[in-house]
Amino acid sequence: MASWLPIWTVALLAAAALAVPLVRALPRLGPCLLALVPGAAAAWFGAQLPHVAVEPLAWSHPWVPALGVDVHLLLDPLALAFALLICGIGAPVVVFAGGYLRGKAVAAPTVAGLLAFAAAMLGLVLADDALFMFVCWEATTIISYLLVGLEYEKSSARTAARRALLITAAGGLALLGALVGLEVVTGADTLSTTPALADGAAVFIALGVLLAAFTKSAQVPFHVWLPGAMAAPTPVSAYLHSAAMVKAGVYLVLRLAPTLGEVWLWRPALLIVGGATALVGGLLAMAATDLKRILACTTVAALGCMLLLAGVDHPLALGAALGLALAHGLYKAGLFMVAGATEKVAGSRDLAQMDPAGARMPWILAVTAGLAGLSMAAAPPFFGFAAKETALTVALAGGGGAAVFGALVLTLAGAAFVYAALAVAREPRGASGKRLTVMVIGPPLLLALVGLVAGPGSGLLGAALLDPVAGAAVGLAVWHGVGVPLGLSLLALALGVVGWRRRAAVRAAAPRIDRAADPGWHDRLWSHVVALAGAVARAVQPVALRANLSVILLAAVGMVTFALLRMRPPSAWVGSPMPDAIDVMLALFLLGGALGAVRARGRLTAIGALGAVGIGAALFYLRHGAPDLAMTQLLVEVLTVVLLMLAFRGLPDLGPRRTGAERRWSAGVALAAGGMIGALVYVAGAVDLGPGISTWFSTQALPEGYGRNVVNVILVDFRALDTLGEVVVLAVAALGALALLARRSEAQS
């Protein structure tokens, strides 16, 4: 059975690869066929429900055997809960995407992206080793970036995608640090065998994990990316921003809570950040009027609640948080699809434009919205009610106290507000009147009905998934009896309805709420970073070649000088013979050529001086046992001089144009660079590095390479591939020169 675990991830990837041609060819049937893959996966995972609590499925495979890296997959109740969420919601969302985006260019890439995302997310929750988990974590970040930016011709989509990427990728870096730290500290191969940590480096590990979870799950102050990510097509929001991606942070916290839960930082951070997020999300939701934005803000609030619950010091806290995550995925994905359907029918998804005197919504849309909305508002007997009753029970019994249920009540109030809004929403006059297709309304209706059925069935679901995670009976049930939790649920419902009735007052305060909850730190930080980058680029990479070169050379001089000053003197300096008369004459010849090139006023002088330097170098090679070099250098030098003459023949010579200050600056940079190279050559030549591999070349040239010229044998035999590369470079350069000159003769004729 365990060997099925990787198959589902691979199958989802294969479906993603097939999606674009399939959806383009069969816009209606294609998405439905593709949805069979996550659907079958969901069914298979569902079938594992009874076994997994008793005996988790594990599978592993060598990945990079040379480094001792294996892929470990593990299906335990926690992974199963999320796998069900990912596949079970992925299937209807894929169908919805096909229907909602039918006829649009983004339909096929959206479906492909959703399936690829499902694969990455499934890999993430199944991964039992830190490396594979991290790879999947980053994959979800990148695919989400692509999906949010699908309509890249809109600048709002690009901005939102970039913001989401930067914030979540920063969290990914923190996670990488934490996972490496975890591996170093514990040495455990798999996450499931990692022992509990309490102090020391564990504080930093916990900090990294929390940062990753907070950024991914849109916690204060990183929540700013989520409302913006609503620029994505609605099916993407329904999947990534309700059911899947934003749950990755919650999953991470639940997965590592047994390892890091006892670190002093863990619980307070979750309580404070989760509580603040729940408050901010609830307030933002009430201030918004765009349906998708409202849903995004309540998602922020719900994620805050889940992390808050995970931080409560209560034996059932993790189970309660997981219950909330499941319920939220079920109703929120449905509600996002309802928002999309509403926009299709009404031509707008802005509540402020829903005219109370307008025509009623189509009944099927109203029913779907009502079912999902009631689950969100935690009305009995929906699954949302069962999950929130449990959450409230845990919160009341646990240490979190007032903050916990205060935040929960506010979130519920926000939810109830949305429900009330949806229930009384009417079409604006003159609406588009487009008809809803089965593919658009079917998936949310299915999810809403599952939410209704799962309420009474929540006892079974809780026993199979939540209890093993919590390690005790969470007692998820649709009816907890009359008590404080039920009272709080009703209070929240009432608050939400009151909020809806007094919506004018709430909306008047909206700008202030928006400013307080989202002060725009990210955009300001971003513009500062861009300005700083621009300033640095202008300073170190000016447009003028001269200034650019100067910066590069001076930086090199600085670094080499630093390294030379710090270098320990070598143990053995090689003796070098004193220069004899011929050496001195050659050196003077080369120096004279260099000086001549610098002092040259006209072109001919400069080219002549260059030729002198080349000939001097050739003589030097000849004298020091390198006849091949001497011959090549001589040949090339003659050709160089001829080419330079030819290239500039007939072009006007405009004479020296540098000012005195420019000349002095150039001379300074040139002397610094020359001094650095001279010192480098002196030090390098004075250190004895031993014979190295040269002896091998010398002794093997004849027996192995059948050549008496060792240099030639190296070039055409031992290092023949390098020489092939050289020939290719020459050929490309020749072709380029030919193309440039051929276009010239065309232009002339």
Add this chain to the structure above:
Amino acid sequence: MHGLMSLVVGALFAAGVYLMLKREILHVLVGLTLVGNGANLAIFVASGARVAPPPLVPDGLDAPLAGHADPLPQALILTAIVIGFGVLGFALALARRSTETLGTDDLDRLPTTEGQGT
């Protein structure tokens, strides 16, 4: 001896850089070639060049004479000379063409295709 040659290599680099910082394309290319020559000599000197028999296997022997020059830097430099020549040839064609097309060989007066910085 290698102290003297270090000085020469440094001087070639200094002269080459000085020319590369000029505004006329021709001088920049002459400077580039000088730097190339300097780099080749730098490898040669730094790998312990001395007056020595070349790395050739004489008839009747199966290895070069004792104390022969190091063949490896020579192979590297040979490649570098040829590549440098290829680069110079392409750069010359480019310089010729851009001077004809744009009517100037002054690097500071070339029109840019992008804005300043951003």
